Amino acid sequence: MEKLLLKAPDYPLRGSIQLPGSKSISNRVLIMRALANADTTIHNLSISDDTVILNKLLNQQGSEYNAGHAGTSYRFSTAFFAVRDGEQILTGSERMLQRPIGPLVEALRSIGADITYLAKEDYPPLKIGPFKHQINQEVEIDSSMSSQYISALCMIAPILPLGLKIILKGRTVSRPYLDMTLTLMRQFGVEVAEERDIISIAPQAYQFTDFTVESDWSAASYYYSLVSISKGSQIELSTLYKDSLQGDSDIAMLAMPFGVSSNFNDGVVTLKPTDSFNDRIDIDCLKVPDIAQTLAVMAAMKGIHLTLRNLNTLIIKETDRIKALQNELGKCKVEFECVEAYDYVVKGVVKRADRKLQFKTYDDHRMAMAFAPMALTNDIIIEDPKVVSKSYPGFWQDLESLGFILEWMK
Template sequence: MKHNITLTKQGKSANGTIQLTGSKSECNRALLIEALSDGKVKVENISDAADTVTLAGILKPEINDQRSEISSDRSLTSNLQSQTSEVNIGPAGTAMRFLTAYYAIGNQGVVLTGSERMKQRPIGILVDALRTLGAEISYEEKDGYPPIRLSGNFTQKTDKISIKGNISSQYITALLLIAPKLPQGLEVHIEGDLTSRPYVEMTLAMLKQAGIQYNWNDNVIAIAHQPYQETTLLVEPDWSAASYWYSIAALSDEAELFLPGLTSYSLQGDSVITEIMASFGITSVFKDGGVHLKKETKPLLRTEFDMIKCPDLAQTVIVICAALGHEATFTGLETLKIKETDRVLALQTELAKMGVKLIEENEVYRLDCSGRFIPQQMFVGTYDDHRMAMAFAPLAIIIPELEIEDADVVEKSYPAFWTDLEKVGFFSKAKV
């Protein structure tokens, strides 16, 4: 049952140490690599994000099945007893993309399904690519969307795939993850500009850590058929989660926060938040095995933000600018419309409650803060989207009473979020 919470904040300072969970993006990739490695690769610091728990519960059935989001009637185990199993991944979008590729080259029949929202999120581009490779995949309901049936019969027909670069990088990553297992290897030809390039770079870097060699020349990524090497993949804390603490620092009058485990040489594209937030007066100093954040007085001059390489930071940065009354323009938001919700529409709807408009003009989004005001009370709809809840939560620093819809939605990526907020002076109360 969904429940709301009301957030309040005493004072406008934030000081403390926050231990973040492992990166969901890194961990999901690591789990697929581990599953494909025939026992040679191990993963440490597995994230407790619901999406990762779901994926781990499917790929590693011995990991506390009760914590997973998998449907109770799932019969999938490491030794399948039935010819076809149904796997319900709920709202876990990454799991849907990665498992589609994983099961496509396997030898077991599986029906992949998910939540109602998941059934509205496209999968056709990846399915078409896998069919070209030789997979047998059919749609159970609507063409191009889950649920999908994978027959478990795979014979590789080609070693070359062309895929558009301006779609979700998770499609490309899914193909790259299975490439070393393909008898003929794989060449992925990327058409046009590559959206979210850092996520593809993360995938290749993690494959390399596991002993997989690749070549990336111009728009072609080539991975030969090859074995994994014995290694342990240590997952770094989540930079996406760190972004909300940068937001809190930016909206505070005074802030000194320490986030252990984060490094300046991260594989995660969202580590660019250090550069973005420098414009908001937040310094990042890497020492003591983590990053220290400190708020300094600095005029906010930057007015253009390109989020093409870090779309998961878009809500955070846009909400900060709106809260500060800083009119800015944003590009690279195209993929936000096919996430857990239409994030552009969700932002437009919620920002309007404080008089701010997010205006779309030919894929350029402009904040109009001319009518901005700070309400005494505000209700934030979350649209089954964890990032909506966490991007708006810091507004409790400036809004006396902030009600957040469906507080449990943060479990998707950051289950301890509300508890961590209390460590720096936020107060949360369940709304009856």
């Protein structure tokens, strides 16, 4: 297994970073362009593994498709292929075969899709037959597991003969990602009606045009973590906007009590540490689960008593992120304790160790990047560091540009 020894510079972090395009926006725009059969250009498209895989799936010829470890790509492709001609086998990595797809499959079946489980019920791989005719316009789906199921249904709705009336059951998780989907659809000419927990989309055509993807706010979160612990630092992040489609843009607000300020100016946000921070912070992660790991590590480095609420979706991500956080924070003598249902508390502070701290990444890109700022407290070793390619292939090189020393190890 490859490892990375990461050492922080002995001076404040200063520099400018051009973040990659948003993976979440890129994946949605690729699906919509394919549904529209449009020949247009997408600028600043994400270079993440997930987006590269999805782009390949949408342009691949044949009947067997492998989404690898790309969860979003798998869910969106399931809906895409379910309304196409022909028969496809859709599979993925070992971890992908452990991630549930049942709620989306049942919803698609209810409107006429021909989908069969090839192994375990409710899980990939899938055999997807040709779409013959729509048997229902109305579909119900549990919205408490993944907003991606809902986004997948919304995106195919305009090309269905009857459109779709989607009824959401339960408390919707990651709502900003669903809002992102609907906003993009409206930008491409689709009329969407929303009333309480009902989304109605009539049959209509996408009006697809050239599009520029904004940079990734999830990737930006790791620099907020760095600045929170690096006195005198100043980092500029490009192609980010205060008025963003991405829910993770909330990191600019959430980082304030951790001691980080954000100054927005013409597509560039400048991060600086402030003189004070709160010693107790309480954050509801229902809408921003992808930055929970970043927030937990920030709290651990600063000794903040942090409560993170509604972390229920973390157990079905690339890994069980709850257990991963408990294991790796535990190496720093920091607790990640369940206090009620899916609410967890970070207790303790990372101290200077007499040895290098070594962190597992669990095939999870966000574990690698969330723990990287720990190098500001101790020299650290990151296992399987190239896992970051799932969302941010240039992450380590960008840290190097800020003065971090990288030593690659076998």
